Structure formats: C-alpha cells, structure tokens
Amino acid sequence: MFVGSAFVSVGLEIFLVPNNIIDGGIVGISIILSHLSKLPLGIFLVLLNLPFLIIGYKQIGKTFALSTLFSVIVMSIGTTLLHPVPPLTIDPLLAAVFGGIIVGVGVGLVIRSGGSLDGTEIVAIVCNKKSPFSVGEIVMFFNLFILGSAGFVFGWDHAMYSLIAYYIAFKLIDVVLEGLDQSKSVWIISENNQSLGDAIVNRLGRGITYLHGEGGFGGNKRVIFCVITRLEEAKLKAIVEEIDPFAFLAIGNIHDVKGGRFKKKDIH
Template sequence: MVHKHRKITPAEFLMRFLLITVGAVLAGTALEVFLVNNTIIDGGITGVSIVLAKVTKMPLGIFLFVINLPFLFIGYKQVGKTFAFSSLYGIVVLSVTTTLMHHWKPVTDEKILAVLFGGLLLGFGVGIVLRAGGSTDGAEILAILISKKTNIPVGQIILGINVVIFIVAGFILGWDSAMYSIFTFYIASKVMDIVVEGLNESKSVTIISKEYEEISQAIMDRLGRSTTYIYAKGGYSQEDTQMIYCVVTRLEVAKLKAVVQDIDRRAFIAIEHVSDVSGGNFSKKSIH
C-alpha cells in the first residue's frame, strides 16, 4: 500500500514563510548591526561570506546568495525540494536584509556587547528559520551529504568546517576577531538550540527493575506520564523481565529518579536527550 504525502495547507504554507521571513530578517540585522562592522564573523558559509566582504569591500548579501547557491542545488537533488526551496527563500531574505542594512552604523562599538547581543539575535533568527523547516547556510547541507558518505556525525563535520573558517579568519582579520567570533558562534548555537528544541526539552528514560509494575504505576500516578513496557532478557541472569520506557521533560527528571528510587534503590535508569517529540499522547494526564 502506497501512502500519499499529506499536502501542506495554505495556512501552514503562509505560516512557514512568515516565520522564515522573520527569522532571516533578525539574522540579517544581527550580522549588519552588531557583527560585521565590528569584524566579528559567524561560522559556515556566512562566515566565509563575511571574510570575503571584508577583503573585497563588496556587500555581504552578494556573497551570501552566490556562495550558497551550489549547496542549495545539491540540497534540492539530495535532501528534498521543500527544504531546498524554504532554504532558498531564507537565504534570499537574509541577503536582501544585509544589503539594505549595509550602510547602517553599528549599534555599539564595544566588542563584548556586539558578541553578546549579536550572538543572541543571530541564534534566535536562525533558530526560527530552522524550526520552520528552512536554513540560512549551505554548510549544513554540505555536512548532511558528507555524513551520508562517511558516517561521521553532522555536528562533528560542521565543527570541523568552522574550525577551518575561524583559523583562516584569524590570519586575515586578526586573532582578536577570530576569538570574539568563536564566542559569538557558541552563543548563537546555544540560543538556536533553545529556539529549535524549546526550553522544555524532553528526555527519554529507560528503567530496568524487578519492581517494574509498581514503578510504572507510580510514574503514571505521581508524574502523570504514560509508560511503555519493552520485553527484555537478562544477559547474565537469563531471566525474562520488562523494561519501562517513558518520555519526560528536563524539569521532571529529578522527580522521576526520586519516584523510582523510592521503590527500588537498585533500579537501573538510563536517560537520553530527545531532540523532538511528536505524535502519541505526550501531554500530561491530570493527577488527582
């Protein structure tokens, strides 16, 4: 049986491009109003574009658009047309924004303030674009494709690309600028993660205990979270048992540990980060 892809509704389409527009404008504002004029760069294609704009004295928007185009073409072929078109729109808006703001004076000449506020605004803007299903930097597409060929995690590839960019920037723009840029990139990355994943990020929890029934019931009663049993067999004891699996928010982890250890202090608890949760019934049940 072939399942048809659900078509995006006009309202969803409009909301997606509205969010990408807002995010790209915020990112462009961060670049021109805080970072570029203070000789602070970002990572990825944006960082390369800023270095070239500084060297050639040409508008940043030209390089943002031209350098990203080949990666968008590759993305269209390999990653998907929806992502490619959403990213193309985001990059166009980012390029236009930086071009229109090219002659604006920086809000501050203090490097630390530029790093803090520029990083915050840039991370917030890029995070909105990513959450809407687009991108403002072709380096992410390149990293995805390299990862498919080499099995190296995407995050490590992006880190490697940015290390090279910051080293090159150090030679061209000066090491002070390169070091400020590293902190800007770090701040932007953390803010971006918060926007994409949300402040109330989720954790998946696996619990192994002989008291699995009592623990499962306690989690449902005291945390209001549903649980799932997964059949397991002890490698050493060869005994059949049930593992408990559930998803909780970051703020509920400590309470969950206390609930489990109240019942079985020797219970095995494994906690992993969950980048996104959808479907099912993740919302809390009312606790009476």
C-alpha cells in the same frame, strides 16, 4: 523564514560584523570577503550560496532549495539595509554573546520552517550519503576551518570571540528546534518496579511500558520505559529516589516524539 532571516540580519550587522566577529559557514566566508574587498556583505551571501542551492535543488528537492533561496535573499537585503545603522555595542564580548543569541534564534526559525541559510549544510547532507561522517561532523569541520581563517584576517582575539558567538548560536538553534520542554527517554530497573510504575502514572501523569530484560550476570529484569519532558526530569528523579534509592536510572535526550498519548504540554 522571513522573521528568522531578519533576525540573522540584525545579529550580523548590528552586533557581529561591526566588531569583526564572524559566524560559521558561508556567512563567515562572506564576512571575510566583504571585509577584504569592501563590497557589501549581501552580495557575497547570495553569490556564494547559489552553487550550493543548485546542488540542493538536484540532490535534496525543489521545496528545500526555493525555501533556502528565499531565506538567503531576505538575509542579504536585511544586511544591506542595516549596514548604515551603528552597532549597539563596541564591546566584542557583548557583541559575540548577543549576536550569537540573535543569529541562533534566527537560524533555528528558518530551519524549523523547512529552509536553510548556509550552503555548507547542503554540502554536508550530500557528503553524508557518501562518507562515514555525520552531517554535524562535516559542518563542524568546515566551520573550524572558517573560524580559524578569521584569526589571520581579524586577529586571533576576534577569532576566539567568533568561536564564542558560533557556540552560542549553535546552542540557541537547538533550543528553537527542540523547545525548552525537550523530550527525554527514561529506563528504570528496580526491585520495586510495580510501585515505581504506579507512582509515575499517578503522580507524574505519564504512561509507562514494562519491558522484559535479561541481566548479563543472570536473572530476569523488569524494565520501566517512559518518555517525559525536560521540565519533569527533576520530579521523576525525586520519585525514584523516594521509592527505590538503589534503582538503576538512565535518561537520554530524544529529538522528537509522535504518536501514543504523549503530549509535551501535559506538564504537571
């Protein structure tokens, strides 16, 4: 959490803030208020997050709230210490790209450690329990409003750079949370299911499960189910193409895998 919060501080003060580029959530609101009031960014990061931390303490749990408080304080101190440091670039596009990367990695590390850096996420979790919208949809609504506000404060060019930084940070958070070897679920329907199953076991080193399926147009089907990593996807497709080019193949992302014989490090 400390390293992640420090990363976010660097991304903000060395790249985004000096170029009038904001991030989403409370951080984005804090950057706007700091610009308008000329007060230090760290003050707003703490003050604006406090009400949401209280909500998080009551609704989510003590450990999460304290972890988030620690992360926010480290981030606030970091932005204060780094404020006098000159930016590495004054090119807004470079600032948006590299600032987004560093902020995304930092936020991902904090979330992976059980904390948070943004009060809007806490609100989204609480609202999710009482609304039909997902946490991601609620956070996206908040952030679109905040990023749109940047257009009136910094100009629409900077608002669009902010959107680039936010998107890059969003994708990097996923990479940190799920890793480059993100798990994928695979369903295969083939007339040569036995040959395909044997090939996946012997050549890919993955366990498989045969499922019974009933076709909508009649006839029983034998479905092969297995879990692979992202790095094994190309090899699996090559195996299917080689044995049965007409097989039905469906591949989907999985957030997490536990139990069984699956190990992400078993990459051949």
